[in-house]
Amino acid sequence: MSDKYTLQLENFRSIRDATVEIAPLTVIYGANGSGKSSLIYGLLTLRNFFNNPAQNVPSLFSYPTISLGGLREVIRNHIEDAQLSLSLTVLGEDRASRVWLSIANFGGQVGVEFSGPNRDFQPAYMSLDIPFPYRGDQQTSVRLNLATSDEFAHLTAPPAYVNWNGISVGLEQDEYGVDPSVLVRNIRNANSPMGLARSVGFVPLRRGFATPVYSVSNVTPTLASDVEVASLLATDRFLEYSVSQYLESVADRQLRVRMQVGTSLFNLDSVPINGGVPVSIVNEGFGINQLAHMLTICLYGDTKLVAIEEPEIHLHPSMVRKLVHAMAEIATERDKRIIVSTHSETFVLALLAQIADGKIGVDDVSFIFAEKEDGESTFTKQEATQDGQISGGLRSFIASELEDMAILFGEPSETS
Known part of the structure; x- marks a missing residue:
């Protein structure tokens, strides 16, 4: 129960x-x-x-x-x-x-x-x-x-x-x-x-990810910024897999984290599953962008x-x-x-x-x-x-x- x-x-x-x-x-x-x-x-x-x-x-x-x-x-x-x-x-x-x-x-x-x-x-x-x-x-x-x-x-x-x-x-x-x-x-x-x-996790009414390139940062309990949410994806591959699976079920897209070799920088990419051109998540529409951000907070183990x-x-x-x-x-x-x-x-x-x-x-x-x-x-x-x-x-x-x-x-x- x-x-x-x-x-x-x-x-x-x-x-x-x-x-x-x-x-x-x-x-x-x-x-x-x-x-x-x-x-x-x-x-x-x-x-x-x-x-x-x-x-x-x-x-x-x-x-x-x-x-x-x-x-x-x-x-x-x-x-x-x-x-x-x-x-x-x-x-x-x-x-x-x-x-x-x-x-x-x-x-x-x-x-x-x-x-x-x-x-x-x-x-x-x-x-x-x-x-x-x-x-x-x-x-x-x-x-x-x-x-x-x-x-x-x-x-x-x-x-x-x-x-x-x-x-x-x-x-x-x-x-x-x-x-x-x-x-x-x-x-x-x-x-x-x-x-x-x-x-408690919070998904406010705003565009989710705001930049094509992120740097891994410390994560606070409040997940106050998109940088922190992006860092979760970059440091937890199992969270990335889960978010990608649900994003695919809702929006026919997969999420990919691409680390830049030798640096702490990384990209968040959206990859259409039915062909099409992959883009940085920031270049997706408002809805897809916010959806990826929302799923990350929902699926994060500490929330x-x-x-x-x-x-x-x-x-x-x-x-x-x-x-x-x-x-x-x-x-x-x-x-x-x-x-x-x-x-x-x-x-x-x-x-x-x-x-x-x-x-x-x-x-x-x-x-x-x-x-x-x-x-x-x-x-x-x-x-x-x-x-x-x-x-x-x-x-x-x-x-x-x-x-x-x-x-x-x-x-x-x-x-x-």
């Missing part, structure tokens, strides 16, 4: 309070300005903090291609003395762990709570009040309430304590009277949402959860359908979570067709309808059925289609 991931946001941009379960393939759709991107930006804020907590608040709200500003710009309704909160929960069959980050005008709080198998573990809770930037120099601890079959065991066994520095959970002392493997499992469980936050803004941009509808097939396979067969923000009816319908065809299960897909009313964003989960239907219909697409049909059949429009 796969773990369940849940993202919660409070007072973040236009979101007052929203909780979204992240399925292997989560699709968020709705009108412009409905708050779709805010879910992604909330995840990226957690990623920024847990990869580098020693940042000021505006840096936490800075992502590839966009910087949202400081707390006053980001917090809901720009209320100066309010507090925003972000949390990420990992729920397993017999364990759970949640981490949260709160940001206010003069500091914040970071905390973790976790539990293990009911028979031997009771929930533990730790939190710290922190400044920004935070240097990771504070600590709190808690005694683990590990029950045993012997009701008097706790009187003779040394207690087991774990500590929390706002970044990770660790053992506080070496002597403990319980099976070390139990502690290791529970500490791993406690750290799972922080690890998930660090492993467990990938957020993608409008992957359909500059792709022909037939290619969008193939992309959906590829994403469904990556999500289910490679144990990835993919969040897609989209305006494409073709994308949504292709995914419903995959469900109806039995290629992906209804439990592996989540459709989230975003809408905004009176300045507040809400997110409604729409259940899909085995035959490819969706509860409530595709409201944001159907409304515009009905308006066009009314015009075509001679009904007066609201603006006439």
Whole structure:
């Protein structure tokens, strides 16, 4: 049974309070300005903090291609003395762990709570009040309430304590009277949402690769530039093979990394499989270029959860359908979570067709309808059925289609 991931946001941009379960393939759709991107930006804020907590608040709200500003710009309704909160929960069959980050005008709080198998573990809770930037120099601890079959065991066994520095959970002392493997499992469980936050990949709405020649560079956890993404391909041939295979299945092209002998320079080339002239990937169209970039981030081993803004941009509808097939396979067969923000009816319908065809299960897909009313964003989960239907219909697409049909059949429009 796969773990369940849940993202919660409070007072973040236009979101007052929203909780979204992240399925292997989560699709968020709705009108412009409905708050779709805010879910992604909330995840990226957690990623920024847990990869580098020693940042000021505006840096936490800075992502590839966009910087949202400081707390006053980001917090809901720009209320100066309010507090925003972000949390990420990992729920397993017999364990759970949640981490949260709160940001206010003069500091914040970071905390973790976790539990293990009911028979031997009771929930533990730790939190710290922190400044920004935070240097990771504070600590709190808690005694683990590990029950045993012997009701008097706790009187003779040394207690087991774990500590929390706002970044990770660790053992506080070496002597403990319980099976070390139990502690290791529970500490791993406690750290799972922080690890998930660090492993978030992001594909922004931009052209992917920007130059015909790259030099191998260091790769950071945030993969902030096309140079870093290109360097992944140059240093991991198995990643290159996987990206090339999926690029071929979607766009009838293969990807080739060509090192320049004696240097750290290399080229990324696109090779048509049905003849044609190979070109540098930068000389491909926007859609093919971004597709190769997107697949690299999705298939990179260190990314467990990938957020993608409008992957359909500059792709022909037939290619969008193939992309959906590829994403469904990556999500289910490679144990990835993919969040897609989209305006494409073709994308949504292709995914419903995959469900109806039995290629992906209804439990592996989540459709989230975003809408905004009176300045507040809400997110409604729409259940899909085995035959490819969706509860409530595709409201944001159907409304515009009905308006066009009314015009075509001679009904007066609201603006006439």
